[in-house]
Every structure is written in C-alpha cells, then in structure tokens.
Amino acid sequence: MIDFSVEAEPVTDLGLPCGTVYFTATDVRHGLRFYENGLLVRRDVTAPGGVSGFISLSPTGEGPHVEIVGHLNWWSTFSVPGDEDTESTTSHGLDIGSGRPTARSSPDAPIPKTITPESRASSTTARSLRQSARP
Numbered sequence: 001m002i003d004f005s006v007e008a009e010p011v012t013d014l015g016l017p018c019g020t021v022y023f024t025a026t027d028v029r030h031g032l033r034f035y036e037n038g039l040l041v042r043r044d045v046t047a048p049g050g051v052s053g054f055i056s057l058s059p060t061g062e063g064p065h066v067e068i069v070g071h072l073n074w075w076s077t078f079s080v081p082g083d084e085d086t087e088s089t090t091s092h093g094l095d096i097g098s099g100r101p102t103a104r105s106s107p108d109a110p111i112p113k114t115i116t117p118e119s120r121a122s123s124t125t126a127r128s129l130r131q132s133a134r135p
Helices: 117-121
Strands: 006-011 021-036 039-046 051-056 063-078 087-098 102-104
Touching: 021 063
Parallel strands: none
Antiparallel strands: 006 021, 021 039, 021 051, 039 063, 051 063, 063 087, 063 102
16 A cells, blocks of 8 residues: 555646645555566556645645546556566556635635536546655
8 A cells, every 4th residue: 555645745847837735645555566587467457546735826735726636546567577667557446536615714624625527527637646645
C-alpha cells in the first residue's frame, strides 16, 4: 500500500494565470508485483477508494474550489523481465475528473458533490499526478 494523499500541496508549474493552486486529495493505492527468477514481469495497481479531493486557490481550502475524483487501475507487463524500458501499461477507469467550481464557507465545510455523468464525460485528464506514482 502506498499513500499519495496530499493536503494543501502547492502546485506552481501549471502556467495558470492565477498562479499557485493547492491540491488536497486522498489517494491510497495497492500494488502487486510479480517476479520470475527475481526479475519483475508484471505490476498491478489499484486505488480501491479512488482519488477524492479538491483544488483551491487558497492553502486553507476556503473560497472557490474544484472537486476532483478518480477511479483508476492499471497493470504493466515487461517484454524483457526486469527491464522497465520494455514496459507496456494498460489502464482502466477515470484518471482524474473535475466538476464545476464551487465555494465553501470554511475549510471544515463539506465538499459539495459536483461530479455528474456529464462532467465526467468532459473531464480533463491529469496524468502528471500519477506519472511518478508507480510502486
């Protein structure tokens, strides 16, 4: 099990006109590795609880925010055992989806549920959030 959860994590390199945004999210993943003769041949990763949280302009989470969710699993196989350059990955699910911006009166206020089937269909993918997250 690996926990990639963050709280008020500043992200400055997105090139947004608003500058820094802050990610708060729960992201716990379970991974299995399979070996043959001591060499990695397959890797399976699931996020049983999914990713849930929000992006805000405030490190305290007050004011407008965008809810994010994700439900993803993937597996990788290696055509040459142990050689990560030969990795082939298959993934399923929603990587990261976002809803419409909402506002909260305080950081302790519940996050409104804004994800709808329509917003999932038009959600943007943020693969950079999981590029370094492979166990």
